[in-house]
Amino acid sequence: MLSTPSNLVETLSNIVGSRYVSDDINIRLAYARDASPEPPRICDVVVRPASTEEVAEIVKAANRFKVPIIVRGGGANLVGLPPGSGGITIDMTRMINVVEVDETSMSVTAQTGINWSLLTYELKKKGYRTPFYGPFSGGAATIGGGISNASAGLGSARYGTVADILLGLEVVLPMGDVIRTGSGANPYARKFARWGFGPDMTGLFVGDQGVFGVKTEATLKIMPWPDEQTFGSYTFQDLEKACRAIYEVQLKHIPTNIILLEPDFNRLFGKAGFRGLENVPFSVHLHIEGYTKEEVEKLKATADDIMKKNGGQEVPPDFPSWNFLRPWEWQPRTGPLGQAWITACYKVPILDYPDHRVLWYRVLDKYKEKMKEKKIDFYVASLVVENALDPMNVIYWFDEDEEAREWVRRIWRDLIENEIKHGAIHYWLGKVIGERVAKNYTGPYFDFLRTIKRSLDPNNILNPGLLLL
Numbered sequence: 001m002l003s004t005p006s007n008l009v010e011t012l013s014n015i016v017g018s019r020y021v022s023d024d025i026n027i028r029l030a031y032a033r034d035a036s037p038e039p040p041r042i043c044d045v046v047v048r049p050a051s052t053e054e055v056a057e058i059v060k061a062a063n064r065f066k067v068p069i070i071v072r073g074g075g076a077n078l079v080g081l082p083p084g085s086g087g088i089t090i091d092m093t094r095m096i097n098v099v100e101v102d103e104t105s106m107s108v109t110a111q112t113g114i115n116w117s118l119l120t121y122e123l124k125k126k127g128y129r130t131p132f133y134g135p136f137s138g139g140a141a142t143i144g145g146g147i148s149n150a151s152a153g154l155g156s157a158r159y160g161t162v163a164d165i166l167l168g169l170e171v172v173l174p175m176g177d178v179i180r181t182g183s184g185a186n187p188y189a190r191k192f193a194r195w196g197f198g199p200d201m202t203g204l205f206v207g208d209q210g211v212f213g214v215k216t217e218a219t220l221k222i223m224p225w226p227d228e229q230t231f232g233s234y235t236f237q238d239l240e241k242a243c244r245a246i247y248e249v250q251l252k253h254i255p256t257n258i259i260l261l262e263p264d265f266n267r268l269f270g271k272a273g274f275r276g277l278e279n280v281p282f283s284v285h286l287h288i289e290g291y292t293k294e295e296v297e298k299l300k301a302t303a304d305d306i307m308k309k310n311g312g313q314e315v316p317p318d319f320p321s322w323n324f325l326r327p328w329e330w331q332p333r334t335g336p337l338g339q340a341w342i343t344a345c346y347k348v349p350i351l352d353y354p355d356h357r358v359l360w361y362r363v364l365d366k367y368k369e370k371m372k373e374k375k376i377d378f379y380v381a382s383l384v385v386e387n388a389l390d391p392m393n394v395i396y397w398f399d400e401d402e403e404a405r406e407w408v409r410r411i412w413r414d415l416i417e418n419e420i421k422h423g424a425i426h427y428w429l430g431k432v433i434g435e436r437v438a439k440n441y442t443g444p445y446f447d448f449l450r451t452i453k454r455s456l457d458p459n460n461i462l463n464p465g466l467l468l469l
């Protein structure tokens with residue numbers, strides 16, 4: 001039998017205290033969307049737990065009432081909430097404690113509702129940082145959201161994604177049991193090793209979009225804060241050569257961050273006063289870190305040789321120093337003219353990118369007239385994630401024009417479907433990308449995921465419908 005919101009509210013209030021439960025429509029509306037142009041999904045009640053025990057009790061109650069749970073970190077997703085309506089939204093952002101900085105095992109354990117910028121701030125006080133240090137949305141986005149999305153972003157050229165710095169998790173399973181993964185599963189061990197008893201159970205929850213459990217604590221690698229840094233910017237006439245230069249730099253794992261800008265972004269930043277960018281097709285921007293001046297200069301010299309050998313012309317590094325010195329201060333939720341935007345990040349091998357991107361323009365060709373009429377723009381910048389390029393094909397539109405928004409949702413879906421068929425590996429999937437990815441994976445693989453979901457979550461409580469599960 002379905003619960004009524006009122007007895008749900010009472011049950012949840014008994015778990016977390018009435019101050020942290022609300023069925024007020026204004027509050028529910030505030031949680032009804034992520035950062036995508038998808039229509040709202042309105043829950044019955046919002047609850048804000050402070051501890052793992054409270055999360056476990058909420059999950060058990062949801063099973064008793066048979067109501068869905070929508071897990072929410074910073075709400076900075078760009079892909080839409082799970083399909084349907086109603087249920088409980090668990091807001092994780094009261095769970096922001098740094099539980100332990102374990103210098104012996106070079107790790108930090110934190111509650112998963114902490115955002116990346118706060119975690120970085122807390123670690124810096126002790127002279128540390130995580131090697132991957134968050135998505136570009138990390139001023140709001142939480143580590144729980146990042147792990148659920150297998151986020152890439154800051155530090156990804158050198159250190160990979162959040163998956164690569166993860167040593168273990170504490171997870172509330174969909175029926176309410178609490179487990180620890182990695183060496184933390186052994187009550188006598190420190191949380192320092194990802195593998196221990198059996199296969200990589202941490203990996204099961206990375207990129208799961210929150211369908212397999214609610215992550216309550218995460219243990220991440222730390223490194224000493226890199227005090228020295230330098231930047232480099234290079235313009236290229238030719239995309240193949242720019243990609244070859246990036247590829248060669250990546251073989252040596254030199255920069256912490258690399259961004260490739262394409263003509264529209266170069267023009268935009270050039271106009272904004274970033275020297276050397278205004279009239280160039282492609283530009284590559286490097287952020288190099290280290291512990292001594294000599295070390296970073298040496299790394300920069302090696303990168304410089306590679307860039308120039310491939311036809312790069314050095315220009316002042318205005319863009320990367322602005323972009324990487326305070327990454328969370330400027331992250332725009334609007335386009336250059338105040339537009340809304342959407343994108344679909346994904347990974348392709350670096351050297352495949354020039355051929356790969358042709359597909360977007362084939363797709364966009366179909367919408368050329370409409371895009372002009374509705375003032376819909378398309379800009380491209382790419383991030384480097386170890387051996388892959390992560391293109392951000394950004395669509396801008398004026399959101400007050402509802403028809404423009406609907407066209408964008410259509411174009412965006414068309415691009416995603418084509419990207420998947422051209423070998424793209426998306427990682428923040430949510431509703432819009434998740435259902436498209438799920439349809440394109442092979443039957444046995446999808447059945448395998450469905451078997452896991454059914455055995456962990458027989459009542460289909462957690463983020464139901466995501467990944468078509």
Ligand SMILES: Cc1cc2nc3c(=O)[nH]c(=O)nc-3n(C[C@H](O)[C@H](O)[C@H](O)COP(=O)(O)OP(=O)(O)OC[C@H]3O[C@@H](n4cnc5c(N)ncnc54)[C@H](O)[C@@H]3O)c2cc1C
Nearest residue numbers: 073074075076077135136142144145146148151153210215
């Ligand atoms: C300006 C901007 C820049 C962005 N840049 C990047 C980027 O550089 N890299 C990148 O990867 N993404 C980026 N994104 C997309 C998105 O913000 C990130 O993927 C981010 O990691 C989402 O974290 P969040 O806490 O906001 O998660 P939410 O949006 O709250 O949730 C994301 C998913 O994770 C689930 N979830 C959240 N917390 C938990 C938990 N504790 N346990 C289980 N499931 C959970 C949710 O149910 C949902 O399915 C960007 C978005 C914006 C708006």
